[in-house]
Amino acid sequence: MKEKISITAISSLSPLGETTHEIWNAYLNNDHYFSLMKENGHKVWVAPLSKSAKLNVETLRKSDQKYKKLDDSVLFAILASRKAIEQAGWQNTSNFGINMGSSRGATKLFEEYHQEFLNTGIASTLSSPTTTLGNISSWVSHDLGAIGPEISHSITCSTGLHSLLNGVAWLNSGMVNKFLIGASEAPLTNFTIAQMKALKIYAKAEARKEITGKELDKEFPCQALYLEKEANSMILGEAATVACLEPGKVSNALAVIEGVGYATEILKHNTSISTNAECFQKSMKMAMGPLALTDIDAVVMHAPGTVKGDLSEYNAIKTVFGGSMPLLTTNKWKLGHTFATSGLLNLELAILMLRHDTFIPSPFFKNRVRKGKLKRVLINAVGFGGNAVSILLSKNE
Known part of the structure; x- marks a missing residue:
């Protein structure tokens, strides 16, 4: 790296909550944040946003007519970005770059539009502009009034950290002096979960006893970092995380x-x-x-x-x-x-x-x-x- 980079804010919406205080408290306990939902008539483990975060997403959706037709992945990113900007003290500037990544993008909305097309043979007017991958960064930029470069990309599950790589590159180039990076994912749809099941990597709701060793707590359906497990136990969650990056080591940096x-x-x-x-x-x-x-x-x-x-x-x-x-x-x-x-x-x-x-x-x-x-x-x-x-x-x- 040409120069160290400061992280001056980080904000997220996740199953753990949406404030630093509740997220840290969630990490301090030994609980998981999974629940069972019905998928094609069967129960399946998922990790949805916290109730307070879900409520704020719906409040945003109802706050303006233009938000009603946006996918959850876009709304998640907007909320997280607003909080990050406030935390970093960027409210009075518009000259910063934005890179928002997503592996799946507007998954729920795309599936709904496609089903509508299969049923009617007609595509809805907004089916294209509201499901493009660039939809996330462009709406975040619009919401924040940013005038810097805006980037969207998908590099599967490392997409979020690739956003960070891009932010570092732009800052080290000297082309911008502030960069907002993030990722948003709302994958709790029947088709997305079915895809993971087809890969045979998803946790089975009825098979916890099979994947749990005798010495472990049977209340943990996902056993990440249990190196002796004999069955896959991946579970999907929804979340958005956004961070503010600035060049050099600055006094208000959360980390470097x-x-x-x-x-x-x-x-x-x-x-x-x-x-x-x-x-x-x-x-x-x-x-x-x-x-x-x-x-x-x-x-x-x-x-x-x-x-x-x-x-x-x-x-x-x-x-x-x-x-x-x-x-x-x-x-x-x-x-x-x-x-x-x-x-x-x-x-x-x-x-x-x-x-x-x-x-x-x-x-x-x-x-x-x-x-x-x-x-x-x-x-x-x-x-x-x-x-x-x-x-x-x-x-x-």
Whole structure:
């Protein structure tokens, strides 16, 4: 990196809540935030937004006629962006860039419009403009009155951290001096869940006893970072996370981006990465740069709750760190896999842990005894196709 980058705000809507206080309190308890919903006549585990966040989304939808036809993914991003801008003190500026990513985009709205077309043979007037991927960033830009560049992209489940990479690149280029990055995902639709089930990676509502070891609590349907599980346990969640980035180390920074790393593996299968996740090995090494292995205190893993996914990432970390293993954790056992947003929720967890100097563990993984304060945390994300991203975050000292 040409210059370190400060994160001056981060805001999210997720199953854990929408304020920093309630999100941190949710991390401090040992509960999960899953519930069972009916999908094609069967019960399935999902992680919806918190009740307060859902209420605010509906309030926004009803606040203006133009919002009524927008997908949840757009509304999530608008709300999170408003709060981030306020937190960073950017209300009086419009000259900043925006990059909003999403793996699936306007999933619910697209499915509804397509079903309507199948039924009538006619496409609705707004079916195209309200379901394009650029719909998210353009509406956020419109809502905030921003005049800088606006970008949308999809790089599957590492999309959120790729938004961060883009923000860092723009800031380091000197073309802008403020950048809003984020991701939004509203994937709790029948078709999206059916796609995950077709891959045989989704948690089964009736099979918790099969995937839970005797020594573990049977109330955890997703067992991300339980390396001895014999069945996949991924569960989808919905969320949006937005962060404000500024160049250099500024006094109001929540945390500082010290390094970024990225890598892609050559595909052997549409959904898999190698046994030792070579893409993660490369991305983590790149993000750490010349730092000693012992300088990394913790890693917030991607760990989606699948048998091969969790284990391959762990193998990559073990290969890179050897006998200097940092603390390992994941948040997907608590709030599910939010596709594009998952990497930025990992970033949020890392920021909260650094600011509170408190490590939040997974109930399924036994770490070494921690020594010293949390100063640097590595954040991982990867998507279909082995496109890994790693971000090195440090405390603003």
